[in-house]
Amino acid sequence: MPIKKTKVIKPMNFIDLFSGIGGFHTALNRLGHKCVLACDIDKKCREIYKKNYGIEPVEDIRKINEKTMPNFDILCAGFPCQSFSNAGKKQAFEDKVRGTLFFDIIRLAKEKQPKFMFLENVKHIKKVDEGNVFNTILGALDEIGYHIEDEKSVFELSPHDLGIPQDRKRIIFVCIRKDIYNPDKVIDLGLEENVTINFDNIIEKEVDPKYKVKSDIVTLFDTWDKMVRQMEPGQKMSPTILCNEFNSNYSEKEFENLPQWKQDYITKNKPIYQKYKQLWDNWYEEHKDILKKKEVNGKLEWQAGPLKENDSIWNHFIQMRQSGIRVKKSKFFPTLVAIIQTPIYGKEKRYITPRECARLQSFPDSFILPESDNVAYKQFGNAVNVEVVYRVMSKTLELYK
Numbered sequence: 001m002p003i004k005k006t007k008v009i010k011p012m013n014f015i016d017l018f019s020g021i022g023g024f025h026t027a028l029n030r031l032g033h034k035c036v037l038a039c040d041i042d043k044k045c046r047e048i049y050k051k052n053y054g055i056e057p058v059e060d061i062r063k064i065n066e067k068t069m070p071n072f073d074i075l076c077a078g079f080p081c082q083s084f085s086n087a088g089k090k091q092a093f094e095d096k097v098r099g100t101l102f103f104d105i106i107r108l109a110k111e112k113q114p115k116f117m118f119l120e121n122v123k124h125i126k127k128v129d130e131g132n133v134f135n136t137i138l139g140a141l142d143e144i145g146y147h148i149e150d151e152k153s154v155f156e157l158s159p160h161d162l163g164i165p166q167d168r169k170r171i172i173f174v175c176i177r178k179d180i181y182n183p184d185k186v187i188d189l190g191l192e193e194n195v196t197i198n199f200d201n202i203i204e205k206e207v208d209p210k211y212k213v214k215s216d217i218v219t220l221f222d223t224w225d226k227m228v229r230q231m232e233p234g235q236k237m238s239p240t241i242l243c244n245e246f247n248s249n250y251s252e253k254e255f256e257n258l259p260q261w262k263q264d265y266i267t268k269n270k271p272i273y274q275k276y277k278q279l280w281d282n283w284y285e286e287h288k289d290i291l292k293k294k295e296v297n298g299k300l301e302w303q304a305g306p307l308k309e310n311d312s313i314w315n316h317f318i319q320m321r322q323s324g325i326r327v328k329k330s331k332f333f334p335t336l337v338a339i340i341q342t343p344i345y346g347k348e349k350r351y352i353t354p355r356e357c358a359r360l361q362s363f364p365d366s367f368i369l370p371e372s373d374n375v376a377y378k379q380f381g382n383a384v385n386v387e388v389v390y391r392v393m394s395k396t397l398e399l400y401k
Contacts, residue, residue, distance in 0.1 A: 010401065012073035012115070015039075017105060019057050021048050023384030024076040024118070026363060029053075030386075031394060036070040044375050045382075051368045061104045066111035075112075076393075077105055078120040078384045102137065110144040115400070117146065117175035118393055120384050123156055125171055137173070147181040148173060155189065155392055159360065159385050160332055163195045165202060166360045168335045168385065172392045176400070185399040189391055197331065202359045203345075211350045217320065218349060223287045224300055224325060225313040230279045233309045237302035238268045240324055243284055243291055244298035246273055299324025314346040333360055336381045354380070362386035 016025050016038040025035055038057035040046055046057045058064060079102050109117060126134045134150075141148045148154070153174040159166040174187060213221075227243075245266050255263060273280060284291065291298045301324045304316045317328040319341050328334050333352065334343040342351045354369050354376035361383045370376045 013071065014074035014076060015070075015072045015108075015114075016057075017061055017075065017077035017108075018079050018101075019049055020045050020078060020383050021363075021379045022053055023361065023363075023386050024078070024120075024389055025049075025053055026367075026386045027390035027393060028074065028076065030390060031397065033074065036072055037064075039064065044370065045379060048368065048370055048379065061101060061108075064104075064108060066108050069108070069112070072112060073115045075105070075109055075114045075117045076119070076389070077117075079105060103140070106140050106144055109146075113145065113177060115177050115180055116396065117141070117173070118389065118396075119173040119175065120389060121171050121173075123169040123171050141173070141175050145178050146175040147178050148175045153187065155187075157189070157388050157392065159362070159388055160197060161191055161195065162387050162391060163198050164360065164362065164385075164387060165197045165199050165332045166335060166385075167332045170385070170388060172389065174392060174396050176396075180400065182400075187392075187396055187399065189395055202333070202356055204353055204356055207348070207350060207353060211353055213344055213349050213351065220290060220297055221313050221318065221325065223290055226287075227280060227283050227300075228302075228307070228311065228313055230276060230283065231307055233307055233311070235272075235307045237300075237307070238265065238272055239301065240265045241269055241272075241300045241302070242266060242298060243280070243300070244295075245269065246280060246284060296320070296322060296324055301326040303327060304329045312346075314349065316346050318344040318346050320344070336360060336377075336383075342377055357381075362388070362390075 012033045013036045014024075014028050014033050016022065016028075016035055019025065019038040019040045020042075022038070025038065028035070035053065035055055038049060038053075038055050039059070039061050040049065040057045041059060043059075046059070050056045105117075105119070125137075128134065138148050138150070138154075153176070155172045155174065156169055157172060158169040160168075231237075242262070242265050245262075246269070248266065250258070255266075258266075301321075304311075304327045308315075313325075313327055316330045317334050319326040319328070319334055321341055326334075328343075330346070336357055344350065345352050354373055355365070357377060357380040358367055358369065359365070361380050362385050363380075363383075370379060
């Protein structure tokens with residue numbers, strides 16, 4: 001995916017904290033700015049960062065000396081969110097490994113006072129501990145001299161808002177130093193209401209056969225596909241179908257002792273099972289050996305909406321998860337995450353490739369990929385989407401050029 005370079009009047013220096021593989025770097029470089037320091041705890045991320053940008057990130061943000069570090073105008077960070085538990089400010093930020101890392105951003109910014117900060121995190125951060133964590137973040141930024149307010153400078157944005165076929169909402173905090181903040185300069189991201197979603201620049205035309213789904217997985221999916229094709233168009237599926245429980249005969253006490261999630265699914269399965277009972281009983285009898293071979297084989301999570309005419313599992317994206325076989329709508333690629341659950345492109349019966357993951361995260365085709373596919377999948381699952389942060393940063397910096 002080619003990335004055009006945008007000229008700016010005054011190039012600025014930036015630092016890239018929790019840099020990963022450089023989503024912020026790629027976007028700011030495209031705007032003509034220069035990275036003077038990067039930092040990430042992950043060794044493999046640091047290696048790929050150096051290969052692509054010629055900068056070797058430091059390892060530990062806690063060891064950066066705010067007095068001697070280079071000066072910079074822009075701070076960007078996709079800071080960790082794991083420590084934001086339900087405990088709120090006191091416990092969430094007292095996590096000795098990750099909880100204090102946000103305050104290292106505050107420590108560096110307080111000393112260097114960059115003009116702008118762009119911080120990225122998961123959308124759920126607004127709701128953690130009934131909003132207390134979010135408010136703590138806003139309060140800390142305000143205290144060291146930055147204008148930040150919900151709605152006007154905290155944006156929720158997803159790649160699909162920009163025509164990229166991935167629904168992956170993230171929060172972007174836009175922090176502007178109070179002495180240069182101008183309330184008359186309102187950030188407008190220029191989003192279109194009915195943006196065209198483009199698959200063509202994501203899918204690779206020629207794919208190595210190693211990405212083909214193995215025959216045993218194809219057989220399992222084909223087995224479930226036979227059941228799916230027995231249902232009528234417009235049929236709404238239960239959240240998760242547990243076929244090995246179709247003819248279960250629990251006593252009341254045994255049923256109550258089942259995990260709550262299992263009770264719920266069995267209860268929700270009953271109406272659709274009764275509707276197709278004869279067909280599904282015959283199907284299950286024919287294929288029970290493969291369906292019972294592993295617990296995961298007997299679970300189907302259908303998240304692709306009501307069935308269409310001649311619908312098929314293979315019309316959609318599929319993931320083999322611990323919770324079952326998950327089928328997702330074909331409109332978007334499944335959200336990339338750091339956990340290695342590589343989506344399967346059903347139409348070609350293959351896994352999506354690392355290059356396709358890079359394109360979904362808006363990295364250019366010139367980006368050097370890790371040698372290991374598993375490492376690549378993890379890194380792109382963790383990455384900041386280039387186009388998302390580019391849109392927010394370019395619109396902000398254009399106002400203050």
